[in-house]
Amino acid sequence: MLSALRNTLRNPILRLFHTTSSQATEKFDHKRIPLDDEGVQGEKIVDLDSVLKSKQNLFPTIESDDMLFDGTPYKNLPICNIRISHNNTILTLTDAAGSVKLIKSCGIEGFKNAKKGTNIAAQTTAISLATKAIDRGFKTVRVKVRGLGPGRLAAVKGLQMGGLDIVSITDNTRVSWNPPRPRKVRRL
Known part of the structure; x- marks a missing residue:
């Protein structure tokens, strides 16, 4: 009995319980899954x-x-x-007087439901608008951004990737300095 105890102390027990091969490969499958979408370069950090x-x-x-x-x-x-x-990103190209020349949105581009509100949808829509704008003779534009959402910088990046020269970016997001009183807190 004493010799059996010495043998177990010399040889460490690696596994106390048995796992099937499918459970063992499950750990390695997680390494193949890509990391979370990091978005567009410059969306989170700008130098x-x-x-x-x-x-x-x-x-x-x-x-x-x-x-x-x-x-x-x-x-x-x-x-x-x-x-x-x-929920969505809408891009409109107007001339200097304000008459609309082109309209694109993520829904028109083919993204449906929750996918319309993603930064990938905004970038794809912006690239599509930029290519149509160049076909119609627009090359240099000013950009006005209004609203908060995931597609803010992605849309501007998409216009740039589509080939438009962006001269200026203006943020026209409305800010309420005296907002309405919020709803009362829900009590359960």
């Missing part, structure tokens, strides 16, 4: 130093309206309005 070094005039001045971009004054450039919500 401000590179932005500040690349642009001399980061903010508009009095002369900004008369600056020429591809032979067109800034005030006459077409505007790409991006309306973002948690």
Whole structure:
């Protein structure tokens, strides 16, 4: 009995219980699963130093309206309005006067239900709008972004990937400084 105890102490017990081969391979299958979607580059972190070094005039001045971009004054450039919500992203291309030339949304592009509110849908829709805009002769645009949602930076990145030259990005998100009184707390 004493010799059996010595043998067990010398040889460590690796497994006290039996697992089937399917359970053992389950651990290795998790390594094959891709990590969570990290979104578009620059969606979570923006390197401000590179932005500040690349642009001399980061903010508009009095002369900004008369600056020429591809032979067109800034005030006459077409505007790409991006309306973002948690459920959808709507992109509209207008001329400088405000008449609508193109409209695209994630729903029109083929994304349905909850997929309309993703950053992938916003980027795909923006690329589609950019290619149609270039076909119609628009090359340089101003961008106005309104709303909060997952497709904010993805839509701007999609316009850039589609080939449009973005001159300025303006945030037109509405802010209520005196919001209505919230609902009472639900008690169970």
